[in-house]
């Protein structure tokens with residue numbers, strides 16, 4: 249019996265800019281599957297990263313010049329920290345092919361529209377995206393093709409975006425094994441502020457507080473850290489530039505969630521001060537409930 253013909257590649261020539269954890273994961277996937285792009289071009293501003301990408305054979309072409317990297321491509325995906333979008337787009341915009349689909353993987357989405365839309369050439373389709381998948385590691389060695397499998401990818405195309413362009417990016421993520429959700433950029437930024445950005449802010453802060461205490465008491469308090477504190481340190485080990493850029497580019501939503509969190513933490517602190525056992529029990533029970541529902545969702 250004849251085997252099914254392999255699906256046609258979604259892109260004739262796809263360029264990934266930024267070959268870190270996410271860019272290299274996508275590159276590995278493109279190379280492994282063969283049905284996402286016929287030719288894969290990679291670019292990074294770091295010569296060391298590009299050298300490593302060549303050693304790992306992550307692309308068909310590793311191009312040090314960003315203009316030459318995007319020329320003739322029908323798909324370009326930005327995988328750089330969100331603070332680098334405006335500068336990157338200023339360099340490549342005039343060289344994007346009419347009909348090209350421009351997408352990204354950035355963790356903040358209103359800032360993407362702010363930084364990219366004013367520079368978008370006529371006929372280039374912008375389909376911003378955000379894979380809700382990652383680790384605390386960065387760089388081209390940290391990536392793996394299965395990173396996006398069974399994870400959400402949120403797309404935030406501006407109103408009026410070409411439906412065929414949205415479908416092409418959607419299909420790329422489906423081939424990565426992800427599930428898609430479309431929402432507007434402001435709604436996205438609010439959701440990720442609570443489920444991703446605030447947790448990182450808390451993790452960075454708790455580690456700084458523990459570190460301050462260790463310096464004050466000249467004691468290695470960390471040697472007593474069992475798994476509770478350790479769980480915070482995993483996400484606190486994340487990349488500095490990436491998280492600086494996320495905090496600065498989701499300012500409004502993050503500060504709103506921080507204010508709500510601070511109020512709630514103060515309410516719990518007050519209950520501890522006044523010995524209000526019922527209030528304390530209620531907060532702990534809600535934590536257990538959220539954990540249970542997350543585990544059930546994964547099983548569903």
Ligand SMILES: NC(=O)c1ccc[n+]([C@@H]2O[C@H](COP(=O)([O-])OP(=O)(O)OC[C@H]3O[C@@H](n4cnc5c(N)ncnc54)[C@H](O)[C@@H]3O)[C@@H](O)[C@H]2O)c1
Nearest residue numbers: 266268269270292293327328329330354355382383386387
């Ligand atoms: N790490 C995660 O868990 C995660 C998850 C989802 C989305 N994201 C988003 O994905 C993007 C990339 O994150 P990552 O974890 O892969 O970071 P990373 O630090 O592993 O890689 C980023 C790469 O971009 C390169 N770069 C920086 N500025 C550049 C520029 N102007 N031109 C070309 N290359 C440039 C760096 O040299 C680096 O190789 C970020 O926007 C981040 O918000 C990250």
Ligand SMILES: O=C(O)C(=O)C[C@]1(C(=O)O)C=C[C@@H](O)C=C1
Nearest residue numbers: 355379380381382383384444483
């Ligand atoms: O797993 C981790 O370490 C992550 O931090 C991944 C994580 C998250 O907060 O869930 C981080 C940033 C992204 O934009 C998406 C995913």
